[in-house]
Amino acid sequence: MTMSALWPRRRLRPGDAERPTGGASTVTATTEIARRVLRKFVRTPGLWVMGVVQSALFLFSFRFVFGGAVHIGGAPYVEFLVPGYVATIVLFTGGGIAVAVAEDRAQGFTDRVLSLPVPRLAIVLGRIVADSVTNTWAIVSTAAFGFLYGFRLTGSVSEALAALGLCLAYAVVFTVVFIVIGLVSPNAQAAQGLSLIAFVLAFFSSTYVPVASMVGWLQPFARYQPVTPMVDAVRALLHGSTADVGLALSWSALLTVVFTPVAVARYRRA
Numbered sequence: 001m002t003m004s005a006l007w008p009r010r011r012l013r014p015g016d017a018e019r020p021t022g023g024a025s026t027v028t029a030t031t032e033i034a035r036r037v038l039r040k041f042v043r044t045p046g047l048w049v050m051g052v053v054q055s056a057l058f059l060f061s062f063r064f065v066f067g068g069a070v071h072i073g074g075a076p077y078v079e080f081l082v083p084g085y086v087a088t089i090v091l092f093t094g095g096g097i098a099v100a101v102a103e104d105r106a107q108g109f110t111d112r113v114l115s116l117p118v119p120r121l122a123i124v125l126g127r128i129v130a131d132s133v134t135n136t137w138a139i140v141s142t143a144a145f146g147f148l149y150g151f152r153l154t155g156s157v158s159e160a161l162a163a164l165g166l167c168l169a170y171a172v173v174f175t176v177v178f179i180v181i182g183l184v185s186p187n188a189q190a191a192q193g194l195s196l197i198a199f200v201l202a203f204f205s206s207t208y209v210p211v212a213s214m215v216g217w218l219q220p221f222a223r224y225q226p227v228t229p230m231v232d233a234v235r236a237l238l239h240g241s242t243a244d245v246g247l248a249l250s251w252s253a254l255l256t257v258v259f260t261p262v263a264v265a266r267y268r269r270a
Helices: 026-042 045-065 077-087 089-106 109-114 120-148 157-184 188-203 216-224 227-238 245-269
Strands: none
Touching: 026 045, 026 120, 045 077, 045 089, 045 120, 077 089, 077 120, 077 157, 077 227, 089 109, 089 120, 089 157, 089 188, 109 120, 120 157, 120 245, 157 188, 157 227, 157 245, 216 227, 227 245
């Protein structure tokens, strides 16, 4: 009697190749993927040094070059600008996330990971963890420049920490969005181009000017697209109010629920 008779070969069903048999756990795989991304970030000074320089220059431009032409009621423009800019900094840095995901696919790293018995969700979680750390660096450094350029807290420290926590939550949400952009892009250049869609949302929002100052037909879109409630929620928290937080959290939950399964599905298809 042959070995094949003792253990007949089981026919593979659709999806069997996608199910890891043994291999690393979700936690272990997530940790290792996050560690790789963070090592690459730290070992490439151009990523974290130039990111800070770029944020400082953009904020400087809006504060001191365009700020004199923008009037926000009786409040200084810097008090309006800095919360919005910090809340949306992830839209400026997110293009790097999309490009990195596209480069991993082009350079074969994604294929090597997918050939291992690794849960597909761990690949997404690993990037989220790592990119959340790098986004935290961007948010904190940008906030520091905001204080340097004249921003001052008018609320309590606890309210400021709540606003910071909301910014970090947005970083996680948009990290997933940019991962999907990187996965659907055929190459790094296309990923950079598609990322500009999120970049434009920052300008069609209340980040730099009040929505009421925009042309009438644009106001409904600017008011209800996801970025405006997020920016308004951060400003509200800094002034001791939670009026806009509910809508911002709802948008965050919706984007997470929609884009996370898409990211996992794209990795499975790969």
